[in-house]
Amino acid sequence: MGVTGGGLRMAGLSGLTQVSIPTIKFYLRAGLLHPGRRTGPKQMRYDESHVRRLRVVRALVDRGGLSIAAVAELVGGSGDVSVPDVLTTISRTTAPEATPPDVGEVRAKWRDRVDEVLARDGRKVADDNAAATELAEVLAGLELAGHAPDDALLETYLRAGAAVAAAEADQARGAGATRECAERLLVSVVLGTVALAAARRLGHDLTGENG
Template identity: 40%
Template sequence: MRIGELSRRTGVPVPTIKYYVREGLLPAGRLTSPNQASYDDAHERRLRLIRALLEVGGLKVAAVAAVLAAIDDPGRSVHKVLGAATDRIVPRYGDSAQDEELEAAREEVSELIGRRGWRVDHDNPAAEALAGALAALEGVGHGEFTGLLDDYADAAEQVAGVDIAYVGRWAGRDDVVERAVIGTVLGDAVFASLRRLAHVDVSARAFGDEGGRPAD
């Protein structure tokens, strides 16, 4: 197919497709003449993945490029690619090594990792992100939230198990790797939305608000 048809199929404007090619996110089409290139289903699939990572996953172009490079590297295991994707979507915090609340939160997270027996490096970006969130909770007077960490960890382990089981349905490396990334990046958006829907329901049941409940 030509670039115009690729644009129509995916809803991505032609100039944007050309930009993705220049940035190395999308492979160039096969030249059929000096001014024409042909694209195939693989280009369409990759383009849809790029848009999903950008629009739903909220990644920046540079982060998408890094994730796609990991996907395309046959020397990387699925575990390593998944780590590369995760590292790109967790928030980063500035150098706050002297912040007592943050230091205490880091220790809390380290103890959680040890207590759960998780095979995770203690300097993992997700661990730092969790510490930052706990420090912020402490800063606004909700430090007791740390008492819920194991309950949240129980739920997180269950969700992670579902994620990995989904990935394991496919045998080919390319399919496994791509679905691992999709499950990591887009799965966050799915789970966050489900959690908010559940909040509405549980709140209505707990506090007697009929507004969010179906009529009898």
């Protein structure tokens, strides 16, 4: 069943997306879903954009593990959103928390290492880039645990990340409209993290089975 020209009532929207009516009402109140088209005093109709938005929200919450507050900031209500908006908001959402003093010095060292490796490929990021800072903190944790990556592994991380990001951006641009493009990129970035973790585990499984 799809969305007809007249739109769907809430019960139909619920049935098509497999999202309960109470949850849809909650998403409307929280600003995760834009209001439908009013057709009467207590009647609303919902279209394909509501179906797509509900599927995006469920994917981000159920599979991506984001909080309702984070999803609300990322997808907003009915306002326009662009790819830069998505990337900026994700950066703020995933920025690392305060670092204990004993980790800070090690993290600073790894932040410099990240910049050095990026520079070899002619790339550079801002000093306050949240993703680079988060990566440096993870690398610092690896060192403190006695498993610091060598330059070859660090280069692999960075080049793999750049390759995946480029492929995600290419696919998102294929969506056409700015808003749909941004939503597709958002889902790719958030769920792609989960997919990469699974693909990495699969790679280790294959290495073990074929080694």
